[in-house]
Amino acid sequence: VISPNGASGTRVIAVDAMGGDHAPLEILKGAIEANARGVSVVLVGQPRVIAPVLEQLNSRLPIVEAEAAIAMDEPVGLALRRERSSLRVAAGLVSSGDAHAVVSAGNSAAIMGIAYQAWKMLPGIDRPAFGGFLPARTGPVFVLDIGANTTVKPSHLVQFAVMGSVYVQLSQGTENPRLALLSNGTEDSKGTKEVKQANETLRKLDLNFLGNVEGNQVFEGIADVIVCDGFSGNILLKGAEGVVNEIFDMLRTELTKDLMSKVAGAALTPAFTRIKRRVDYEEYGGVPVLGVNEIMINCHGKSHAKAITNAILLADRMAKERLPQRIREALLEDTGDASRRRRLVRALHLSHE
């Protein structure tokens, strides 16, 4: 049993110390900072790799031993067979009740696979999805799937919609979140076969479904939850990241062109910092794996300490709020409206329990 080392009560966050491009140093720094902010943390990984770095950093965070790290490009089938990988051991700590969430910057496919393997799916959900927040005019917009499922069936899109809607309601306190399907046109007739069928089903459910939206409307904040397959979601997200980087790069170039620009640019530094913060993924920390019975946060492989700290704080908030349990309850909730319940059951393949 791991004794809690933070102010967060009995909740413990298991951190995969071996995953990510900057593991273990940046992961440990991020974990130490989260712990300093009151969250109980346990590091999972190979002690001979972690312990020396931890000592350098003057920290005594507990280590749970694992035998191997999963490589960033390791095929998921292989990764799933390693019984003592840091990720697998971390997930096991949650299964046994010794920890309450996992944070990892490792191989995304393995993260998804291990969450599924160790914890199983929520009732009515067939596939796990990655959800993530994008900054829009009116505030953060939740997009899912952003990379777990390259191709999807219409029923998966419907499940993402229900799950995303419940997640945003619980995590952001948004009553009746506005929901939309990402498509190449706003008309119901636009989109892939899967989008069109999902649109038809969603129109029949008692969700706040707006219909299809295009990429630009996502950033206008037209909806609170944007549903798409993982291929399109990845393109939307990475494309946006690319545009933001290029615009800031152009600004840097423009603002050092002459003395006048340099002076003006210097005066605007706080403004640029505020904007940059709104669009910086490190501020969001990581994205939850949705659809499984426990909490797993996946950080960008390139994460530095700040992203790890923010991801651990997010995991702790989600654990405190018991989010998977509440999503489960919402999915199974009897609203008293029998026909609504029947439609949801049909859409989600839920059993009538």
Place this chain on the structure above:
Amino acid sequence: VISPNGASGTRVIAVDAMGGDHAPLEILKGAIEANARGVSVVLVGQPRVIAPVLEQLNSRLPIVEAEAAIAMDEPVGLALRRERSSLRVAAGLVSSGDAHAVVSAGNSAAIMGIAYQAWKMLPGIDRPAFGGFLPARTGPVFVLDIGANTTVKPSHLVQFAVMGSVYVQLSQGTENPRLALLSNGTEDSKGTKEVKQANETLRKLDLNFLGNVEGNQVFEGIADVIVCDGFSGNILLKGAEGVVNEIFDMLRTELTKDLMSKVAGAALTPAFTRIKRRVDYEEYGGVPVLGVNEIMINCHGKSHAKAITNAILLADRMAKERLPQRIREALLEDTGDASRRRRLVRALHLSHE
């Protein structure tokens, strides 16, 4: 026969005066400006709608009569059956040799359908595609398809690649353009079934094929030509448009927060204008329909005069360069390398002529 009214010699650009959200006023303004810059223009549409506006604008540009406009949301099947729509009449002028390109801000699906119906496909190309330039760090990047084909077969992606490569070589003068497939990961194993198969085929062709790229890499300028299905291309393009709009909106807000910011912001106006120009679709004018035997430029439905002028200038340049003919020649070109030719023929289903 239409007598040329510009300095561009015998080339005439047929402009659909009825298509677009701001037709006919903005279309006419744009056409008049392009004509003032030396391009011969003929307007196509209903004289009773166009003539009064043209008179207000003190212009005597020739009008070719058409009976109907195609509505922006008109089903393409219906639109294709109208024999005397402005778009159909404009395409007919090119078929008869009276004009050399068409520019329209109308219904994109109808534009694509009519170009296909009137002009047929280039040898070896099964489907027309919309290509468009996105601004990247190193200059414009050509992306296709950006909306014509919601779903594609692997062979279509390969054809887009060959066509895009030739187009960029001819229109930009880029020798041996760097080519990439848009995917949700850089590894060959990433992507939809279609992307994976297209990747495999492209690896075997003598093109400068880099492999898969992610959305952010598009804007880093890692490749000159980005190939994708029309659904993903639309999401990349519209998403980028949305991010640009939101960042400039945030800048506007930040730069009017206090006096210091206002003064600094005013000093930076020229810098912002330069950046805005690089990312503004109105500067690009419109996107060509690739794969057909003649030149059709599709403008954004929301186009104002400036976009129309730029689209007409683009159409005129393409006509001057005889681009479709040269793409055709490049597709049929005998490079003397028999095995390369065989691979291309196989990839494009070209007949051995």
